[in-house]
Amino acid sequence: MGRFVVRRILQAIPVLIGVTFLIFYLVFALKGDPIQALAGEKRADPNVAAMLREQYHLNDPKIVQYWHYITGVFTGDLGTTYTGRPISEIVSERFPVTLKLALTAFGIEAVLGITAGIFAALKKGKFIDNLVLISTLVLISIPVFVLGSVLQLELGVKVGITPVAGIDDGWPNSYILPAFVLASTSMAYIARLTRASMMESIRADYVRTAIAKGLPRRRVIGIHTLRNSLIPVVTFLGMDLGALMGGAIITERLFNLPGIGGQLAKSVYLRERPVVVGLVTLLVLIYLVANLVVDLLYAVLDPRIRYE
Amino acid sequence: MRGAKSAKWVAGAAVVALAATACGGGDGDSKGKGGSSGGVISMEIGEPQNLLVPSNTYETEGGQVIHALFTGLTKLNEKSEVVNDLAQAVETKDSKVWTIKLKPGYTFHNGEAVTAKSFIDAWNYGANQDNAQQTNPLFSHIQGYKDLNPGPKKKVATKEMSGLKAVDDNTLQVTLDAPFSAFPAQLSFSAFSPLPKVFFNDPKGFGEAPIGNGPFKMSGKFQHDEKISVVKYDKYPEASKIEVKGVDFKIYSNLDTAYKDLLANNIDFHIAIPDSALATYKKDLDNRVIDTADSSVGFIGFPLKYNEAFKKPELRKALSMAIDRKTIADKIFQGARTPADDFISPIIQGYRKGACGDACNYDPAKAKALFQQAGGLPNNTLEIGYNADGGHKGWVEAVANMLQQNLGIKVTAKPFEKFQAILNDLDAKKYQGAFRMAWNMDYPDMENYLRPIFSKDAIENGSNYAGYVNEDFEKLLVEGDKAPSKDEAIKKYQAADDILAKDMPYIPVYFYKLNAGFSSKIKSISVAGHNVLWDTVKLS
């Protein structure tokens, strides 16, 4: 297993270099001039625009621009935005916010989703099962923005038990409501995945054996059934961790949290290549680690799975 | 103009002084945690685009902060009139050579005295192309500007504009290239603020914690995407007129969220009420609101320079007459816009109600007749492009539906990712349809609504995206510039405006309004040019 992990980590190096180049190239392929973007709907002054283009090497061929970027990265300089802010500063300010939000959401969706799924599976066709089904439908068909907005208005403005927005109240107060909203769609997936897998496992031979052996039902469900049902759920959670970090654009905007997702959207909009490349590369890294953990968990959950 | 949210130069002054009505029930007010107390208030802004340097701030969000930190030579008062601020007198005989006397006693927040040189150095920095400051073109009237802007890739030979001269510490003499009577108005823009000596050692570091000469000084650094805190500067000569002890500019990426924070008393002033709250905000806030005219105008434009289909003015007039502006203003904008009847904003001296004439009146029958007379459009189809990022979908689709119904042609609303995408396609002569567009003034003068969008010169260097050219119009503009008095200038400009109404290069659709709201902590507050006038803020 040690060798397996080391190999996976070594694989990350070519992947990251490839990804930085790919993303750099892709953001390049997007139409749009980052300097005009700074001038909004007015036409940018030609002299000023020319000066800025030169200053940020925007007139150089793509490959030269990439070279400027990647040599900078290797000397610890992630570059600056086209308004002169160091990207390393942006990352270090925003990453902690995103991490807190994503992990809280991750916890909420894992706990609530799996619990709801277990109950739905055990009480198939009963009230709980239908309740879970209806909640699932609501979470899927109501836009996140609407759900978040209503909760914000009711809990934040009217009742006042959660902050309306911002991170002034720190973790966990400022993060619980946004994390719940962020987790909502995935929670629906997890609940239904857990329910489906549980229902299969309940009927598996080893569960029948365990029950026949006279083991208490709680233990059978907790250890035998659940463990074997978790593989698709764990797979989903692994994918979702990255999505929670980079894709929280709507939630971050709604709750005014300065995180990675909002910055990424803004930078794509402004065509700030170095920022987009930096942040996407960071996300790839996160997916890589999350998927490595998932693959390791497969073996924990099902002892028959081993690594070469 | 960058959309309603980020437009610099909005001169509609808005004064709302409420006879402190009953404070809306005790529990409502005590709940708010609001980080501000003891004379400190908080307001929403968006993240400033650039670091906080006056000459690099050409948008309202950063402009709001700069305005609190810096004091310029002139300012707009509550009625949007240009009055002296740090200047004691601004004098000229020919509108070309200006002598400006400074009031003594102003200092920067680090103690340095504000002198004529503080202005000259700042303007020379802002105008120099090597420094790539966003407001660079605003300095173009000053003699010697061209020396600092020889053009891309060319070396700047001097660092000073020949038109700037410090007669003594408190007297500044400015020579312009040509007479320009709106110069004092232009001076009220924060780009013309003075800068202390420390700025030039480290402009970047300065931008994170600027040292200004205004009523407020920075408290700590610019906390990106979170907030900027300023506190009252006690040595400010007019400090006694300012009741507010400090301001927290809280940075929001979403107006809806800021509005909810206003409702929960977490912020005290919200300058741009979101669309979702327009129907209810007056009731929600017990009429603690500002609802007044703003300076922007919304248009529908045509690629006249390369699409022959739109060539006939009658056709454009027919399209204009088929738009029910009133219903759009009421139903889509819920009263946050008013129907446009001129190319000039109603807050500008020289605006005439109904100047646009019949062309801006809704008359579907006449429109259809005129449209058919003019020969209609190829394939009986029309596309109206809009940028999907600016909240334009609703009204553009409404216009499309109306044109389709009233003219019997197929009209579609086409979204672009952002305005720049429309601009690219227009420059490349790729896009054949009509497009939305808006204009917001750089300075409160009629000329600023004509030349930058409709003159020949603005095709390359400005915002004449249609490529409209009319020699008579050009002539009247020049005559207006040369006119000896403001009234005569306005007459010439109005004659130019009439040509637009006849030609309809763009269709004026609506005028913007300023809709703001404040908490019960504030008794009254005024806004001019989209900036809070801090000496007018009275607390409850």
Add this chain to the structure above:
Amino acid sequence: MSEKTIEKTAPAEGAVSDKATAAEEKAAARQASLIRDGWEILRKRPMFYISAFVIVILLALAIAPGLFTSRSPFSDGFCQLQNSLNPPSSGHMFGYDVQGCDIYTRSVFGTRNSIIVGVVTALATTALGGLLGIIAGLRGGWVDTILSRVTEVFFALPLIVGALLIMSIVGGGDAWSVSLIMAVLGWPQVFRIMRGEVIANKHNDYVMAAKALGADTTRIAFRHILPNTLAPVIVVTTMNLGVYISAEAALSYLGIGIQHPNISWGLMISDATDRFLTSPHALLFPAAVLSITVLAFIMLGDVVRDAFDPKMR
């Protein structure tokens, strides 16, 4: 990364091949009866009929919307701005939207685009992601490594970047191009789920047995592993269907979703979000139609899984 590979067992050819063929035949017969049994189970489930009925109605709405309403959303004067956001009334049971268009008629006519986007995207992501997932899971080794790393890049690529790029290649604006964009960006999710399931299942006794009997990889994949991995894939696919239908509207903000004057539920929902506090009906009705659609597909997925998943016997 892979876990123990399984295809390398290679039993001495001839010796076992007869036996293998015999076993495979038996397996094929069992497979056939699996399907027959499945139908038997399906036919007894009322839920099957209910969901099938709803789906048939939806298809009818998509194919011939004119049968369900006398109005046409494309006729001149269909939208009257004066009626903007008027609440439900007789003759207009869902009320009006922002533009003053009848919501019922628009919901009916929006069915086609929404169903195309939902069903096509869900099927395409499941087919592509599922197939690659089986390959990666079974093969392991470098195949799995490459496919897995590719998915990581896809996941990290912001939707805006991916969507704008694909759009610049294929153009945009109709339901098919929207489906294509979302399918290209969406398959890695199903890939991950399928791969995980295959890895979990390939060590099961029945796979080992088939393998020992010399069955080839393709056969193992489709005869033995696929039926056993159905459950999570069906769950994810049916849920995706609804998510894709509403996510389509997000693309219209980039100028690449389904565009005016075309209609979809996603667009109706997103147009209504701005004013939902004062006019909730404009949001609730299209959202309700979307919910019913997703519900029908979830129910169908459930009964199909119950019927065909060998583990559920």
